[in-house]
Amino acid sequence: MSEAMELSAAEIARRVNAGEVSAREVTDAALAQIDAVDDRLGAYLTRLHDLARVSAGRVDARIKAGEHLPLAGVPVAVKDNMCLAGTRTTCGSKMLEGWVAPYTATAVARLLDAGAVPVGKANMDEFAMGSSCENSALGKTCNPYDLGRVPGGSSGGSAAAVAAYEAAIGMGSDTGGSIREPAAFCNLVGFKPTYGRVSRYGLIAFASSLDQIGPLARSVEDAALAYDVMAGKDPMDSTSVDRPVEPAATALRSDLRGVRVGIVKQFGTQGLGPEIDSLYRRAYLDLEKLGATLVDVELPTAEYGLATYYLIAPAECSSNLARFDGVRYGLRVDGEDVGRMYERTRAEGFGPEVKRRILIGTYALSSGYYDAYYVKAQKARTMFGADFKRAFERCDLIASPAASSPAFAFDAKSDPYSMYMMDYYTIPISLAGLPALSVPCGYVLPEGSSRPMPMGLQLAAPLFGEAQLLAAANAYECATQHARQRRPEGAL
Amino acid sequence: MSSDNIDIRYVAKLARIELTDDEVERFGRQLGDLLEHVKTLHDLDTAAVPATAQVVESRNVARADAVGRCLEHETVMQMAPQRQGAFFRVPRIISEES
Amino acid sequence: MTQYEAVIGIECHVELKTKSKMFCACPNRFGGEPNAHVCPVCLALPGALPVANEEAILQVIRAGLAFGAEIPAFSKFDRKNYFYPDMPKDYQISQYDMPLAQGGVVRYWLDDGTTKECRLTRIHLEEDTGKSTHAGSGDGRIAHSSYSLVDFNRAGVPLMECVSEPDIRSAEEAVGFLDALKRTFVQLGVSDVKMEEGSLRCDANVSIRPVGSKDLGTKAEIKNMNSFRSVSRAIESEIARQIAVVAAGGRVVQETRGWDELAGTTHSMRSKEEAHDYRYFPDPDLVPIEVDRTVVERLRSLMADLPIARFERYRGSYGLGVAQATQLVDTPQLAEYFDSCVGAGGGGQQAANFVLGDLSRLANETQTPVWESSVAPQDLAELIGLVQSKTINSKIAKDLLLRMWNGGGSPKALVEHEGLAQTSDPGSVERFVDEVLAAHPKVVADYKAGKTNVMGFLVGQVMKQSRGKANPALAGELLAQKLG
Numbered sequence A: 001m002s003e004a005m006e007l008s009a010a011e012i013a014r015r016v017n018a019g020e021v022s023a024r025e026v027t028d029a030a031l032a033q034i035d036a037v038d039d040r041l042g043a044y045l046t047r048l049h050d051l052a053r054v055s056a057g058r059v060d061a062r063i064k065a066g067e068h069l070p071l072a073g074v075p076v077a078v079k080d081n082m083c084l085a086g087t088r089t090t091c092g093s094k095m096l097e098g099w100v101a102p103y104t105a106t107a108v109a110r111l112l113d114a115g116a117v118p119v120g121k122a123n124m125d126e127f128a129m130g131s132s133c134e135n136s137a138l139g140k141t142c143n144p145y146d147l148g149r150v151p152g153g154s155s156g157g158s159a160a161a162v163a164a165y166e167a168a169i170g171m172g173s174d175t176g177g178s179i180r181e182p183a184a185f186c187n188l189v190g191f192k193p194t195y196g197r198v199s200r201y202g203l204i205a206f207a208s209s210l211d212q213i214g215p216l217a218r219s220v221e222d223a224a225l226a227y228d229v230m231a232g233k234d235p236m237d238s239t240s241v242d243r244p245v246e247p248a249a250t251a252l253r254s255d256l257r258g259v260r261v262g263i264v265k266q267f268g269t270q271g272l273g274p275e276i277d278s279l280y281r282r283a284y285l286d287l288e289k290l291g292a293t294l295v296d297v298e299l300p301t302a303e304y305g306l307a308t309y310y311l312i313a314p315a316e317c318s319s320n321l322a323r324f325d326g327v328r329y330g331l332r333v334d335g336e337d338v339g340r341m342y343e344r345t346r347a348e349g350f351g352p353e354v355k356r357r358i359l360i361g362t363y364a365l366s367s368g369y370y371d372a373y374y375v376k377a378q379k380a381r382t383m384f385g386a387d388f389k390r391a392f393e394r395c396d397l398i399a400s401p402a403a404s405s406p407a408f409a410f411d412a413k414s415d416p417y418s419m420y421m422m423d424y425y426t427i428p429i430s431l432a433g434l435p436a437l438s439v440p441c442g443y444v445l446p447e448g449s450s451r452p453m454p455m456g457l458q459l460a461a462p463l464f465g466e467a468q469l470l471a472a473a474n475a476y477e478c479a480t481q482h483a484r485q486r487r488p489e490g491a492l
Numbered sequence B: 001m002s003s004d005n006i007d008i009r010y011v012a013k014l015a016r017i018e019l020t021d022d023e024v025e026r027f028g029r030q031l032g033d034l035l036e037h038v039k040t041l042h043d044l045d046t047a048a049v050p051a052t053a054q055v056v057e058s059r060n061v062a063r064a065d066a067v068g069r070c071l072e073h074e075t076v077m078q079m080a081p082q083r084q085g086a087f088f089r090v091p092r093i094i095s096e097e098s
Numbered sequence C: 001m002t003q004y005e006a007v008i009g010i011e012c013h014v015e016l017k018t019k020s021k022m023f024c025a026c027p028n029r030f031g032g033e034p035n036a037h038v039c040p041v042c043l044a045l046p047g048a049l050p051v052a053n054e055e056a057i058l059q060v061i062r063a064g065l066a067f068g069a070e071i072p073a074f075s076k077f078d079r080k081n082y083f084y085p086d087m088p089k090d091y092q093i094s095q096y097d098m099p100l101a102q103g104g105v106v107r108y109w110l111d112d113g114t115t116k117e118c119r120l121t122r123i124h125l126e127e128d129t130g131k132s133t134h135a136g137s138g139d140g141r142i143a144h145s146s147y148s149l150v151d152f153n154r155a156g157v158p159l160m161e162c163v164s165e166p167d168i169r170s171a172e173e174a175v176g177f178l179d180a181l182k183r184t185f186v187q188l189g190v191s192d193v194k195m196e197e198g199s200l201r202c203d204a205n206v207s208i209r210p211v212g213s214k215d216l217g218t219k220a221e222i223k224n225m226n227s228f229r230s231v232s233r234a235i236e237s238e239i240a241r242q243i244a245v246v247a248a249g250g251r252v253v254q255e256t257r258g259w260d261e262l263a264g265t266t267h268s269m270r271s272k273e274e275a276h277d278y279r280y281f282p283d284p285d286l287v288p289i290e291v292d293r294t295v296v297e298r299l300r301s302l303m304a305d306l307p308i309a310r311f312e313r314y315r316g317s318y319g320l321g322v323a324q325a326t327q328l329v330d331t332p333q334l335a336e337y338f339d340s341c342v343g344a345g346g347g348g349q350q351a352a353n354f355v356l357g358d359l360s361r362l363a364n365e366t367q368t369p370v371w372e373s374s375v376a377p378q379d380l381a382e383l384i385g386l387v388q389s390k391t392i393n394s395k396i397a398k399d400l401l402l403r404m405w406n407g408g409g410s411p412k413a414l415v416e417h418e419g420l421a422q423t424s425d426p427g428s429v430e431r432f433v434d435e436v437l438a439a440h441p442k443v444v445a446d447y448k449a450g451k452t453n454v455m456g457f458l459v460g461q462v463m464k465q466s467r468g469k470a471n472p473a474l475a476g477e478l479l480a481q482k483l484g
């Protein structure tokens, strides 16, 4: 592997801006790494050699013309639910297997405009529904730390690509944990900003009131750099928030003095086994050592998170995915009339998890069940917001596990419900729309394995507290250096 | 909260997804299990709680009435699973609704 | 025998006349190449998001205010979920329980001048679908087609839905109601309201009940009416059908019935494959609307003289007939022109006669609207003043109007400059009379022999001789004296 690929995004941008290396050289190194490892890893559904080289050329020309670009030459993996004009955008589904997007998502456009170079479209659970990438209909992605294990999901391709040095930044989307969980599984920083911070225009919707784009990176600094570029109001997304973005990358801290960190009573870790339990206790102690004050906080609704989420997200998805009907684009399976055509197209085009969620969501919205399920869940959602608000009166950040286990082996979770449980810690935060991230916090040895697997510490902040959140995560990361302790599998 | 069993065939009809008998059985069971869990929400007293549709309370986001660019017609038609000239073509429509 | 009355409610969809579509910047324009006015949003490409058109929201609020509807402080958009090939997202963005306007009353009039009222339930904002053409059958009908062709140019055009209470009692009233909506929306500039072109579409809920009863009968929903005339015919036919059903001892069933223009009857439409379950829920892609009270008050204060108020003023203050008042109200610019003329002193009835008579004829002949012609309403008022003061006679007035139309300027100036003022001086008129009598001895003889109907000819000759300036009444008097 070229040395350039081991550099952080911040360092790549610095060197490209300084003319020490060209964007084209960095891009070639990224493409070479992809060609070297991705046949085994499967992070990408589409490799963008031509587009990447053209983009890199453009970046070099802009640098030559005197521009300073915050992400100059940084190779980026774009999750395949984000539109990038002229590229295949599949959402990991047979439904869109051959669909070429005619427009570019706002968040992607902002990254590219800042000098980032798109090197590939990354694999994902179909329509972002899943926590392992196993729900992709188009490819299998492995965890770079153990090829026999999943990378997490749904942004598993972006996570694997960044962990395996096939990109410096990964773009992910998070609905119930889809950035934070794969980040934890792949020893990365995965950051979900406040709902509405980053435009969803061009992000293929799963659950509109929860979906949020964010970066996956090998350091907090890189995540902050990417966030600063992609955040901000977009006139094309009515739900994007019109509120100044506090720059995060320039406000990172090295200590936690004066920061009150809440430990949620209902998020206890004893149930996760002694090894994981002690890992998180040590993580909380590390926060304290950096100057933070630990306080106990309550989240009385915590146990209702999954139930609430698995009504709201499917309800929205049942409507969002109606447009995949075989009329205007994507897959069509013919039928003798238009109704049969719809039913066959959707039977063939959607995988089982997508079907399950469309069905549960259709049911929750249907006549006679709407109030009992959908409205009930919306009311529960209000309670999550209120609970967090109350908790944040006593603390500035909340710390918890990002996932309840390290990356698991393929096919280990055949029962949908056990897969849903992976998001136990991330879902309540998503329901409240809060900014949160996962930062590496050490390793555990999965049962029957000799390969230690990374774990993630989740930190969450009040609405729009992105800068404070990233600042604190940086202090923890710099003090602990967990991610530096292991590299992905030797072969990579 | 309702204790009805989910009528998976009716729901699939609404969602326009053809299911095999095997899927009807499997999804029916899985969704039944999930609904059992979801019914724990019943324990939450939400009588005095308003519903949240969106977490960020924005209001009145609208655009000025100005015309912008459309997609190129050929770009649009190249996506069509089936086209006839400048039109998208679909199999015959049975419902009289329009 | 039991006498029945009809109970009718109307639901109509009105396409708003904005520049761009409801949720995207594609032009709100018809015709041209199919699928040329589409973008990721209105074609429902993966990832695209709607952003509401502010002007469309304001237009619906204005429509509501025109009928005295309440504009609630809070409103939102919901998704109505159902699959249809010309609906790109397979849900329609609409408004379910919190429309932009609630209540209100439509006051309208019938051909005999009586005014009626129909309450509105609500007015809400939604988006239009694309258009399907049913092919492979030869007759363009959906039932026999083998495939359909879809054009999405219309998809996403802003659509205002107005729902009435069942206050209408006859086909004539239904048309009166629709006419009132049409006039009002045209005047507000929110829509063209052309039923034949599809910018107004309406359905009628029709039921019957014994006269005197307060209960509502079982209703049938009538669809596929594409002109005001077909609305009238369809409702009449449906009322007759329902009365016949009941008279024969049967019961009216609740159903949707299609109007068949050729057959002149309604027919039961195939019941749909499955029950409707639209699964409405708030659209998470759009944020709620909070209507500022000051905006509502500002819009209310800008509300111009509405058609019904105008109609009543024209009838009450100027004594215009129903037809003339309706004709004026139906063309708001003409009504404004008329109002300006009357405001400048032109008497109501005379102004109406000129505006709807000579001026409208000139407008037709020259393809120039009256309000864009070179005859300013003040000039017309001046002309009317000259006739009223008997300064000129009506024939001269007509000639002057033509010259004014052709850019002649103020009628007073023309009269003064060209000496066209009517001559009422008995001396000079007598001179013309004598000349005429001398020139037509045979006619004089005829008159004296009892053929008094030649008087008209003689007066005409005096007018001719005086180049139109002689006061015709005075000329007649003098002629009678001399022949007497």
Ligand SMILES: [Zn+2]
Pocket: C021, C024, C025, C026, C037, C038, C039, C040, C041, C042, C043, C156
């Ligand atoms: Zn459009």
